[in-house]
Amino acid sequence: MSHKVTTHWKGNLQFEADNPNGKTVLMDTTPEHGGHNSGLGPKAMMLASLAGCSGLDVVSILDKMKVKISDFRMETTGELTEEHPKYYHSVTVDYHFFGKDLDEKKINKAVDLSIEKYCGVMEMFRQFAKVETNTHFHNS
Secondary structure (H helix, E strand, C coil): CCCCCCEEEEECCEEEEECCCCCEEEECCCHHHCCCCCCECHHHHHHHHHHHHHHHHHHHHHHHCCCCCCEEEEEEEEEECCCCCCCEEEEEEEEEEEECCCCHHHHHHHHHHHHHHHCHHHHHHHCCCEEEEEEEEEEC
8 A cells, every 4th residue: 555645835945745635734944944834844743643643543442442531642752863864863752641530551551552563653763763652641
């Protein structure tokens, strides 16, 4: 299976990329690099893709396990190399779960399944970065 994405220059340093489902996203850079901050930066999009991929897995698995959560967020932090081409040499994904009487055992299992088995973006990141994950529970 292959995916095709078309990325179209919209002027200055802004680009619009499509998705096989037809949705689009804007990319841009910061004013100090000549952009207008009118879209996501390409490297930040990579971190968002990592979290989104794993998050989709986790929510789907928790739903199948009938585990209830009231909120879920991920904070993804990437450390860039000093020299060009700058890339993420290490990445940390912090999974934050919120709810009443959270089933920590099942939530940990869902996160582990995503990290170890299902998240293809996580596997791609492992090819060039040290990936660390942490799970945090916020019981109300």
